[in-house]
Amino acid sequence: MKDYKVTSISKNLLSKLNKSCILHTVWENKGISRIEIARNTNLSTATVSRLVDSLIKNDRLLEERETIPVSKGRPMKSLYFGNNERFIIGIDLGTTFIRGMLTNMNAEPIKEIEVVTESLREPEYVLNKVVDVIERLSTSSMVKRDQIIGVGIAVAGIVNLEKGLVVFSPAFQWRNVKCHEYIQSRIHLPLFFDNVNRVMALGELTFGKGNDYDNIICINVGYGIGAGIILNKKLFYGTDGMAGEFGHVPVTGDNLIVCPCGNKTCLTAYSSGDAIAQRAVLKMKDQPSEILMNLCRNKLEDLTAKMVVEAAMQKDTIAIEVFQQSIHHLGLSIAGLINTFNPQVIFIGGGVAQNGNIFWEPLKEIIQENVFDRISTKYQVLPVTFLDRAAMYGAIGLVIKEILNMDI
Numbered sequence: 001m002k003d004y005k006v007t008s009i010s011k012n013l014l015s016k017l018n019k020s021c022i023l024h025t026v027w028e029n030k031g032i033s034r035i036e037i038a039r040n041t042n043l044s045t046a047t048v049s050r051l052v053d054s055l056i057k058n059d060r061l062l063e064e065r066e067t068i069p070v071s072k073g074r075p076m077k078s079l080y081f082g083n084n085e086r087f088i089i090g091i092d093l094g095t096t097f098i099r100g101m102l103t104n105m106n107a108e109p110i111k112e113i114e115v116v117t118e119s120l121r122e123p124e125y126v127l128n129k130v131v132d133v134i135e136r137l138s139t140s141s142m143v144k145r146d147q148i149i150g151v152g153i154a155v156a157g158i159v160n161l162e163k164g165l166v167v168f169s170p171a172f173q174w175r176n177v178k179c180h181e182y183i184q185s186r187i188h189l190p191l192f193f194d195n196v197n198r199v200m201a202l203g204e205l206t207f208g209k210g211n212d213y214d215n216i217i218c219i220n221v222g223y224g225i226g227a228g229i230i231l232n233k234k235l236f237y238g239t240d241g242m243a244g245e246f247g248h249v250p251v252t253g254d255n256l257i258v259c260p261c262g263n264k265t266c267l268t269a270y271s272s273g274d275a276i277a278q279r280a281v282l283k284m285k286d287q288p289s290e291i292l293m294n295l296c297r298n299k300l301e302d303l304t305a306k307m308v309v310e311a312a313m314q315k316d317t318i319a320i321e322v323f324q325q326s327i328h329h330l331g332l333s334i335a336g337l338i339n340t341f342n343p344q345v346i347f348i349g350g351g352v353a354q355n356g357n358i359f360w361e362p363l364k365e366i367i368q369e370n371v372f373d374r375i376s377t378k379y380q381v382l383p384v385t386f387l388d389r390a391a392m393y394g395a396i397g398l399v400i401k402e403i404l405n406m407d408i
């Protein structure tokens, strides 16, 4: 009896591993045939056929589409991830907005929802909003709830994935919030979450231009600043999952602004969207600016980084000075990242990066002036593929990663 149990468990494990291997092969080679899968994986054609049948009929993950014409013999069918059987929800729990997206297995969007976060309300209030967005997406007319295979969430801050905690999020002012347990107990769907910067990097690697590279760093310059590091096509977490806290790299400067973490020397206190706005407000105490006052309608508390950029484009001297300083510190720190990790590409996303040439041209110049060996250091600096939907795509990628490993 004991032997039988062991054999049975081993069989299940083997079947799971082989299915995972087939899913990875179809993911990397969409449209591949059963025979080609057997050739690529070294599994027997009989095993591949049996498991592919199960992945189509039982797991409802794959589908066979049009036949591939062949010169002789039976025509072959090609395999794809299905468009109509299984669905995924991706959530970007941002400081300003909670954005949610329902997609099929090929990450094609079916429905999107955006609500204001109100990040400084108590954690339960914000998490209830997330639950509400998930519920609204999962009751889409085209989809039954049991067809939703999982939910991915991108959240700002340091996370403990084992305990399902947001350990510390300066942007939300959260400490040890039981994010996973709270949401899971309400939605009853498989749930995966991770730090927003890592999630963005994963989205870039899974669905974006980053798929062509092995070593990439994805930097988010929005309300705060962070980075997701991918080495040899794998997310790098560091010892305690804190790798990528790029916004808290210390820089030398005037120390006029306090980073939400409490330090004054962080890059975030110079180059984040919030710091850009705060710095413009500070400067205006000595030197009023008509352009900036008009843009914020005389309410300095409403001044945003976007308005500072707009004023800089209108040649406002305060706005130009603040924005240039922010790009200077950011560029120096990115050059440091390039010199440390030697990535093929640095992708930059977040609201501050979506300002066209006024952001990209000086930034690229400062980086190039400060990389080690300007002649032979090879790197590219590119915008993230999905712009303000980058974290949502990454959250979909979190679930895809689990599906490919058959962990759902």
Ligand SMILES: [Zn+2]
Pocket: 247, 248, 259, 260, 261, 262, 263, 266, 268
């Ligand atoms: Zn900091």
